[in-house]
Amino acid sequence: MREINAQQITEEIAKLCVDANLRLPCGMRECIESAREREESELCKSVLGDIVDNIDCAGELSVPICQDTGMAIVFAEIGQDVHITGGGFEDAVNKGVAKGYTEGKLRLSIVSDPLMRENTNDNTPALIHTKIIDGDKIKLTVAPKGFGSENMSRLKMFTPSASKDDLINFVVETASLAGSNPCPPIVVGVGIGSDFEGAALLAKKALCRDLSQRHPDPFYAEMEREMLNGINKLGIGAQGFGGRITALYVNIEKAPTHIAGLPLAVNIGCHVTRHSEIII
Secondary structure (H helix, E strand, O other), X not given: OEEEEHHHXXXXXXXXXXXXXXXXXXXXXXXXXXXXXXXXXXXXXXXXXXXXXXXXXXXXXXXXXXXXXXXXXXXXXXXXXXXXXXXXXXXXXXXHHHHXXXXXXXXXXXXXXXXXXXXXXXXXXXXXXXXXXXXXXXEEEEEEEOHHHHOOOEEEEEOOOOOHHHHHHHHHHXXXXXXXXXXOOEEEEEEEEEOHHHHHHHHHHHOOOOOOOOOOOHHHHHHHHHHHHHHXXXXXXXXXXXXXXXXXXXXEEEEEEOOOXXXXXXXXXXXXXXXXXXXX
C-alpha cells in the first residue's frame, strides 16, 4: 500500500488549474495554425492568426488564454493500492482548486446556488469524476470548461432504430445551432451509448483525448471524419465570420447501452479547449 498525502494532491491540483488556463494541450496551437493555412477566407485567416498570437502572448506573459477560466472539471484515476493520508480526497481537490484560482488570479466563476447566484469566491466546488483502477498511483486531469461553449451542448435519447446518418446529422445540427456562440473554431466531444448522464460524461471525456488520436475502431474513426466534414461545410468559420474551418476535430467515445436506448451527447469546446494532467 502506497501512501500519498492529501496536501500533495492539493498542491498538484493548484498547479494544474493554473497550467491548464495558461497553456493549451500539446499540438493544439499547431492545429489552429494548420487551420489558418487551409482557410480560404482572408478575414478568417486573419482571425485565426490573432488566436495564435493570443496563445503565444498568454504563454509569454503568464496570463490566461481566455478570460473565462472555466468551471474546474477534475478526472481522477486512483489506484486501489493507494492510501490517502492527512485528509479526504475530494476536500484536497477542492482546496487545490481554490488555491490555484485565487493565488493564480484566475476568474472566479462558480455560484453556490443555480438560482440565488452568489459567487463562492474561490471557484469551488469542482466537478470531480473518480475512477478506481489497478496500481498505486493517482492520475489527475484538470479540464477547465468555459460556458460559452458548454451552453451550446446537447443530448438526445435516440432509439435503436436511429441510423448512423441520424447521429451524424444531430452532431452537425448542434454545431449549426451553436453558430458563433462557442467561439469557433470549435472542438467537439461526442458520447454514444451508456445512459442519460453516462453519454454526457463520455462526451466530456472525449474533449480530453489527444487531438492527434482518431478513434481506434475504424467505424467510429470514419464517423468522426464525417461529422467534422459536415460541420466544416456549414460555413460558420472562425468566430462566425464565414470561413471553411468551423471545427478543428471531433472525438467520439462510446460505451455499452440498454437494448431499448441509444443516447447521444454533444459537448462543444471552444478553440481554448484545455486540460492538464499529472501522475503522482
